[in-house]
Amino acid sequence: MKRRRFLQSGVALGAMAAAGTLFRSTRAGAAFGEAPEPYRQIGLPAELRAENILEVFLYGGLTTWETFYGVEEYGRPDDPNPDLRGTQLHTFYNPAAPRDSLLSQVLMECGLPADNLELYPFARDALGMNVKLGPLLAPLIARKDVLDRTRIVVTRHDLEPHEAAIPYALCGRTLGSPQMACLGAHVQRHAMEHGDPGRAAPYAYTFTDLGIPGDNLRASLATGLHPAAVRPLLLRASSEEFLELLQRPKVGPERAAFDGLLSRYVDQVHDRVRYRRQGDPLRASRLSELSQTIRSVASAHELGAVLDGALFEETMTALCGDEAAVNAPAICLRVIAHLLTHPAMPARYCCFVDPGLIMADGGGGYDTHAETCRTQARNLGNTLTELLSHVRRPEEQGPEAAGKIDLDRTLVILNMEFGRSPGAQDDFGRNHWPYGYVTVYLGGPIREAQRGIYGAIGPDGHATTFVKPAEQRVAALLAMGIWPFAQEGFGVSDVDGTRNEGESAEAALARVLGHG
Template sequence: MKRRNFLKSAAAMAAAASGVGVSLWGMRQARAFGEVPKDAQSIMLPPELRAQNILEIFLYGGISQYESFYCVPEYGQADSTGWYAFLNSGEVLSAVNQCGFSGDLTEPFAGDANGKSVHFGPFVMPLRERPDVMQRVRVSITAHDLEPHEGAIPMALAGRGLGHPALSGLGAHIQRYFLEREPSPGRAPFSYVLMSNEATGLPTDNIRTSVAIGMHPGAARPLGIKVDAAGDLASLLARGSVGPNRAQYDALMNGHIERYQARLRWRGQGDPLRSPRLGELVAASSSIANASAIMNVLEPQYFQKFGASNCGDSVEVDPMTMNLKLATHLLTHPISPARYVCVIDTGLISADGGGGYDTHVENSHTQSRNLSHTLRALLSVVNKPGENDPNKLDLDKTMIVLTTEFGRTPFKQAEGGRNHWPYGFPIVFIGGPVRGTGKGVFGACGPDARATQASTAQENRMAALLALGIWPFAQESYNVSDVPGAATELQGAQLVQQRQLGVQS
């Protein structure tokens, strides 16, 4: 075909396509980020079932699933693997006694995709002691093939691998969505990431994926706070170096930025040319000018340090409980409530592998101490039936997500630990849309602890967005191919809601 004939044919095809409202470049219509397509509104969660906000707890290091959220007592007895690896050696019983747990070691929870009875283990005893919360729990078996922390953490927190241009934490998606829909000068952020000094001591493990923005604008970045090292935060927010001239300083900065933006417009007309660095500067300048609103939310009492003890171990500073109290305050704030808070859990005391649950040398005591401490602190800020405390979390409004980068091996590493195991491990959703028939388990692992049916890390991220009513398909977020078995965006959204949240359309 001659070049001119090809161009004529292409032009005719484009004209015909435009006549029926279809683009040659795809079916997606131009929509605001997170906006639900008209033809998908009927499959979305109804407003009364949606979460208003999300509390995510990232259990750094890898939970030992056999003693916690996915124990199948039928597996491993013959070869002392899985649940029996440390039960037969007596270490589980020793940890249970040290922690003062009472009751049966395991409790039946629900059947998995293989028809096996999944039990909750002794290390989640504080959760088992709250039957009201247990009725709002859904476990999603997840799998990937990244064994190092450095690769698994970005996959868990972003649903994307290192180097992917759209690698962004859940907070960036949520911050952008609500910032564009509820613009309000002087409002505190919609998304936060809370961590301890210990978490920032793990830079090579890519914990900062939690505040990554990927392809989102700079204003989408969540506010990161080290709660146990925030002594200078109040003075920084007070902007003492500017003093009483803050308004003039902010006006001067805006003037400089506006003049530079004008230079990026063609002949002074239209939108400025794309300049990511300038966008970051605009976001930073806006955040500085908004410091007083942040000060009004971050009240000083939430940064007062206190100690804790659990399972026979004590610390002078308990950043996990501090973080959860601050997270609850941010999510329930009467004027500027957060829509998303992520807490990085590195444990009451570090594991031998360098963080909360990275137990390579000793498994049972560390896992039981750190996980039960976190769950006890979490459940202390969740309303009990009939409590209705506005300063605590309401599971009809808040969905809690317990995320970890991988599980632990079914077999021992050396004599007393477990190695990394991304081939089948639990992610836990509590509250929000999970209610009634939604309680249960999606997926399953076989006797070798490998998943026989599992969700992708991307699906878990999408589930959180859909729980808030945010459409998860966009170049900045996720694709249909991230949902196994889906051929369209509508099918993808339906499958994620069914699998991860237990919602039947």
């Protein structure tokens, strides 16, 4: 990592010391995330709010049909409609010849039952269909405590390219919108205004650039109309060089003098852009951000106490008979669990862009155009296994629960830019499919009463009742007690069928989180 890149990261290292007017919302001087007086009573009670969020972004799009939305009646080989035969759950599985089906062969490779497709009954959708969880969710199905706090939300939009769909899914805004800010930026902004002004570590982190093509994944760091200081800190599975730079070896014992000199230079410029050398700098937001960056770099060594280098130790994993490979999800999720549960400076938001254990034919993660079953079975099985290994079980108490994610405190979101097509592409793959897929919520405000499904996907794979990505982002902020409606955030029009902020908040809470 070059020094220039380290300095760019410095904006997010801990710029908490002088939030001041730079971070004031443009809305009547209120802090970002504070609800206006007429809507103060709307929202989740404190005991149901999530303290932090872990977002797993399944890059490329999970196959919906073998995972979170298996409807046995749809797409059967004998479907009366010839256009629907052998689609959805039955694309790679023929119940009349299970042993000869590609899906069964993949399940056998991974040591899972394959003679008869084992589906887990979950809930009925808005069309009254019995939706079952597919065999690729075996690690999740084995955790009843987590299943009891699972909510599946049907999602739909019309953006097929990765480059357009990824920003929309991560930010709830399309490319070109000045308000396109990632969820981490909103959370960081709110935490900086309400948190410890002396904190050195950031509140929001993003793990990406893990061998995945660009495809606008930098949207996971977008700040939109927020100040640049709310940018989440970018980390990778291999961050040894970054951790070394936190100690600033090039400056060495002259660190204090170096920092003092930089601060002096900036103070001189500050004086020149203040009216009669009084008050705050005028129209100099970039100067204020530079000042915060310098203060952040000066305290960068303190972040080293949070990011223990041992957490990034390389992990090798062999799965389903394959050769051992570097397990980036295992490394990243281990670091994330540490950050979310840190006793002194816990993170409030972590986004992990899942590259998978093995490379997909489309370039990474779950982008499986030529071959879907084997790649997605391995990558999803690995990610779910690693994720759930860090989620506390009910029987784990005291010291054995230390460092484990508590679903009473943490909301886990399984997000993606779109799903995969209900029919095959090139015989064994699936194409992009934004017209009906799912976003999954685990824990946080999701209790047993909220368990289930919102919406429905029909026999042709198109969602008939659904929410859009913007409403998902609105609901995630509400889950943390952050009012999302502001110039830097979202508007009433982002929640369909509502007329004011109160109605929008209530609708998002009911549809996405099941509280209404």
